[in-house]
Amino acid sequence: MEVVYLAGGCLWGVQAFVKTLPGVQFTEAGRANGTSHTLEGDYDGYAECVKTGFDPTVVTIRELMGYLFEIIDPYSLNKQGQDVGEKYRTGVYSEKSEHLQEAKAFLRERNDYDFIAVEVLPLTNYIRSAEEHQDRLAKCPNDYCHIPEELLNKYR
Secondary structure (H helix, E strand, O other), X not given: OEEXXXXXXXXXXXXXXXXXXXXXXXEEEEEEOOOOOOOOOOOOOOEEEEEEEEOOOOOOHHHHHHHHHHXXXXXXXXXXXXXXXXXXXXXXXXXXXXXXXHHHHHHHOOOOHHHOOOXXXXXXXXXXXXXXXXXXXXXXXXXXXXXXXXXXXXXX
């Protein structure tokens, strides 16, 4: 099993979507690449993300990127749906350089590469979100989500 961190706006919907994907073995709601060691206050530069454990013999980083692009607007900087702010930026973070190389290759292969606002960076810091944010849409299905319901259920 390998781990990658996927950011696609509000983590509630991203987690609900990602956990349905082929090869995904676990998900955890969290925050990536901030500067503090706590989630108190303004999150100090963190991106909402989903820690994603996956089987690389079933799904590749490129395939995970393709799935991510189904649920995000890759041209939008710090905004997905009604969620606006730095913490809602899109990105892929990993401790493995191979994952980052694959993600960058996926982006470079697109004709619109120069307009894409998706970060691909080494993971520098990660904090697990509070329990109330874990599997939030399963617990509170009427909460706001920027991802259309038909996409949330596409791979179930």
